[in-house]
Amino acid sequence: MSNILTCCYGADAKSPDEDDNDDDFQPMLSVILSFLGLKLRLPCPPHPQNHQTLPLAQRPKNRKRSSLQVLSGTPSMLLEAKRKGKKAKEKRVICATCGQEGHSRASSKQCEKHKARRKTTCALKRKSVIKTSLENTCKDPDFVYSIRFAVKHVRDVSYAGPLFANYYMLWLLKQGKGLPIISHDLCYSMFATIAGTGNPDEFLMAAFQQFKDDIQIFDPENFASRGYMTLISDAAKQYEEAVQNHLMANFEKKTIQYLFVRFFDAKDEYYLGKITVAERKAVAHYVYNQVVEIST
DSSP: OHHHHHHHHOSSSOOTTTOTTOTTOOOOHHHHHHHHHHHHHSOOOOOTTOTTTSOGGGSOOOOOOOHHHHSOOOHHHHHHHHHHHHHHHHHHOBOTTTOOBSOSSTTSTTSTTOOOSSOOSSSOOOOSOOOOOHHHHOOOHHHHHHHHHHHHHHHHHHHHHHHHHHHHHHHHHHTTOOOOOOOHHHHHHHHHHHTTOSOOOHHHHHHHHHHHHHOTTOOGGGGOOOSOHHHHHHHHHHHHHHIIIIIITTHHHHHHHHHHHHHHOTTSTTOOOSSOHHHHHHHHHHHHHHHHHHHO
């Protein structure tokens, strides 16, 4: 270290440690050049942040210019390069079925062994609906008459069945009876009673007798069974689903709305005056919940 100081400041010069307050000291140009030459001759220690000692993820990356960056950057040239790349990619596609280029599978219309994804049911390619009469479709008059008769019978029973079902529910309430669970068996029993078949219970038969007396235009002969009870069973199943979806699912909402309307009507005996709309709704909810708890 002393040799280095001697080389830098000379033999007679003072080191900086001997006199730290010597502000007038200015090294000579030859001393500076000698110090720089010494620094060049000394071995350089490895830099602590050399990229060779850093992990691979932290090393600086040598980014290469892409083919799009080599271009001038104009939109037209970029689009042209994309088109060429797309066409070159399409040309390299080879079909595994026919072995030709330009498509990858047999579902393409370019394939010689083209296979449609959906099988055609018939040679008729027209997909629009063609309306025609039953006489033009079927040339057998007896078969046409049988179809018409079956459709008419099922339609009549399907209309009269729900009317009797509503009457039967009201009749039970009037007699002080509980309402039964809506099921396919119950709906089929009511529809079969309209058609004059089945084995209805005493309540159902009594309600049907009262229904015939109250509805003068109802003629049981027009709804008598013609041997199509399988179709009647399907109609009863559809009626059960309609009741489940439209009546039972909305029963609570519609009942609360009915109570709210009665509480809002000034001419009704249950009119609630001098309260707000929110309070009327709260009272309607409370009344419904109380009735449900009592009935259960």
